[in-house]
Amino acid sequence: MQVDKNKVVTFHYVLKDKDTGEVIDSSRDYGEPVKVLFGKDALIEGLEKGMIGMKVGDKRTIEVKPEEGYGEVDPSLIQKVPREYFVNVELEKGMPLRAQTPDGQIIDMIVVDFDEDTVVVDLNHPLAGKELVFDVEVLEVRDATPEELEHGHPH
Secondary structure, rough: EEEOOOOOEEEEEEEOOOOOOOEEEHHHHHHOOOEEEEOOOOOOOOHHHHHHHEEEEEEEEEEEOOHOOOOOOOOOHHEEEEEEHHOOOOOOOOEEEEEEOOOOOEEEEEEEOOOOOEEHHHHHEEEEEOOOEEEEEEEEEEOOOOHHHHHOOOO
């Protein structure tokens, strides 16, 4: 059976930054492989496209350009915010922060710079603009059950 839409696929991956070769993430670090329902937007587009047709036991290196990954860096998402919004926070450049809007939405950001009056934050995904490399090993492929298809995720 091959990886395709409406299949439940279990796999391990190692994610690297193509430019630096730095390992960004690995499913093996969590002790469990990833299990997804293909075709339900569980994976970034480039990874999903690159895995189509793989079979159990297959290993593949998949390169993903920003437009099929986490997008290009959007300069409008780098913003100056009043320092007063960051009370009781010891700021550092590169520091990840999480905020909540008045309507309850969670926003992740990175501190780019700061002074006494303002904080410059980047609201882009941390992997935006990066070319990525996934080393993937498929462990299991099976048909999704009707219930999994209805719910949009594997059980």
